[in-house]
Amino acid sequence: MITGTGHVLILGGTTEARQxxxxxxxxxxxxVTTSLAGRVTQPRMPDGEIRVGGFGGPxxxxxxxxxxxxxxxxxxxxxxxxxxxxxAATAAAAAGVPLVALxxxxxxxxxxxxxxHADSLDDAAALLPGLGRRVFLTTGRLGLAAFAGLDGLxxxxxxxxxxxxxxxxxxxxxxxxxPYTVEGERELLRTYAADVLVTKDSGGPATAxxxxxxxxxxxxxxxxxxxxxxxGVRTVPDVAAAVAELQRLGCLSPGCLSPGxxxxxxxxxx
Ligand code: NAP
Numbered sequence: 001m002i003t004g005t006g007h008v009l010i011l012g013g014t015t016e017a018r019q020x021x022x023x024x025x026x027x028x029x030x031x032v033t034t035s036l037a038g039r040v041t042q043p044r045m046p047d048g049e050i051r052v053g054g055f056g057g058p059x060x061x062x063x064x065x066x067x068x069x070x071x072x073x074x075x076x077x078x079x080x081x082x083x084x085x086x087x088a089a090t091a092a093a094a095a096g097v098p099l100v101a102l103x104x105x106x107x108x109x110x111x112x113x114x115x116x117h118a119d120s121l122d123d124a125a126a127l128l129p130g131l132g133r134r135v136f137l138t139t140g141r142l143g144l145a146a147f148a149g150l151d152g153l154x155x156x157x158x159x160x161x162x163x164x165x166x167x168x169x170x171x172x173x174x175x176x177x178x179p180y181t182v183e184g185e186r187e188l189l190r191t192y193a194a195d196v197l198v199t200k201d202s203g204g205p206a207t208a209x210x211x212x213x214x215x216x217x218x219x220x221x222x223x224x225x226x227x228x229x230x231x232g233v234r235t236v237p238d239v240a241a242a243v244a245e246l247q248r249l250g251c252l253s254p255g256c257l258s259p260g261x262x263x264x265x266x267x268x269x270x
Contacts, residue, residue, distance in 0.1 A: 002255045004030020006071030008246065011035050011088055012046055015206055016102055017076035019239045019263045021046035027252065033068070037084070040160060061091035070095075072249050074242055075233070076102040080140075080200050082227040089230035100245045101235040104203040106226060107211060114220040121146035124198050124222045128153060131220045132195020136188070138210060139200050139224060144168070156192050179206040185213035198222045 004027040010017050012034040024032045025047035032048035035055075055061035065073065075088045085101065092099035109115045116131070118124035121139060125146045128135055134154045137147065141163035147155065148166040157163055158174040189197070189210075197214045199207075201223050214221050229235060236242050239262045246252045 001028070002257065003028045003253045004251055005253075006251055007031040007033065007069055008251055009033050009035060009065065009068070009070045009073045010046070010048075011073065011075045011077045011084060013037060013040075013043075013081065014076055014078050014104075015204065016104055016239055017074075018044060018046045020074060020076055020102065020242055021048045023239060023243060023257065023262050024048065024246075024252075030251065033070075037081075055087070055091070058087040058090035058094065061087055062094040065091060065095040065097050070097050072246060072251050073097055073099045074102055074246075075099060076242070079103055079106070079202060079226045085233075086230050089233050098249050099233055100242060100249075101229060101233045102239070102242045103229065103235050103237065105237050106201040106203045107208060107223070110215070112215045112218075113211070114215075114218070116220060116222050118222055118224050121224060124224050125150060127222050128196065128198070131222070134193055134195045136192060136194040136197045136210075138207070139198055156194065180209045182209045182212045182216075185210045186216060189213055189217055189219065194219060196220050196222065198224070200224045201226050 008024060008030065010021055010032065013036055017034060021032055021034045024030060034046040034048060034050050036043055036050065036052045037054065038052040055064055073088060073092050075085055077084050088099060116127050118127055121143045128150060137155050137157045141159040141161050144157065144163050145166050147168045151169050153168065155168045155171045156174060157171055158176055160177045162175065197210060197219055199210065199221060211221060236245055243252065243257060247254055
């Protein structure tokens with residue numbers, strides 16, 4: 001049986017962070033804390049200990065890591081949560097605590113996809129008038145000011161929490177949270193008569209169905225590229241690889257996790 005040593009901090013807010021917490025929480029002698037930003041009113045709560053709210057920047061975060069005797073930090077935040085990732089890199093370096101970033105791979109276009117890449121939400125907004133009038137906008141509740149000047153377009157905005165103004169003048173709001181199915185997404189795109197879909201390159205299966213549905217319907221998709229990760233941070237693509245990193249760092253004893261120990265994944269042994 002795998003046992004642990006010390007305290008692991010998971011920076012959370014993603015499916016992978018919850019999966020990692022569920023995998024690590026039962027490990028004997030390991031303390032596991034997940035940190036949430038506290039933006040969502042009813043977050044899905046991870047297993048293990050939880051702390052909620054910003055740290056107050058990299059300085060206070062470094063102090064927290066030292067006070068709480070954190071042995072390793074896994075930054076499992078969303079690929080677009082660039083500020084907390086940068087802060088974590090600075091704080092971990094200052095506190096002398098190893099940091100590993102868990103980043104699900106980005107999506108890749110397949111045959112039949114009509115993707116247009118954008119470097120930012122502003123770039124995405126600039127592309128839209130050439131692609132269609134009715135826009136299904138799924139980039140989240142923040143940063144929608146980039147689209148606010150597009151008075152000639154209609155928007156269906158989907159987000160977990162209500163978005164912050166300013167919003168485009170002709171906006172309909174759909175408050176919802178994944179995972180979504182291809183059937184559901186196809187029906188939504190058809191009912192709304194969408195001409196174009198806008199998404200961040202979030203990666204992962206929970207919100208990928210919209211891409212399949214857009215392909216089936218022949219719709220163009222504007223895909224916003226990810227921000228660059230902080231330089232020099234070791235990055236792994238999935239929960240199994242994060243577990244292996246924790247073993248390498250001495251927070252977990254060597255050994256294999258059986259299939260089922262990592263939700264939705266195979267075990268950690270070949
Ligand atoms: P952000 O812009 O990178 O961070 C803004 C500030 O929020 C940080 O400086 C930090 O405050 C605080 N913060 C963010 N994540 C935190 C965490 N896990 N624990 C404690 N404090 C945190 O973050 P964001 O893009 O608003 O994302 C916020 C949360 O939502 C993250 O946990 C992320 O995983 C999740 N999320 C984000 C997206 C997205 O598209 N951005 C999508 C799905 C989920 P202090 O400086 O005070 O420490």
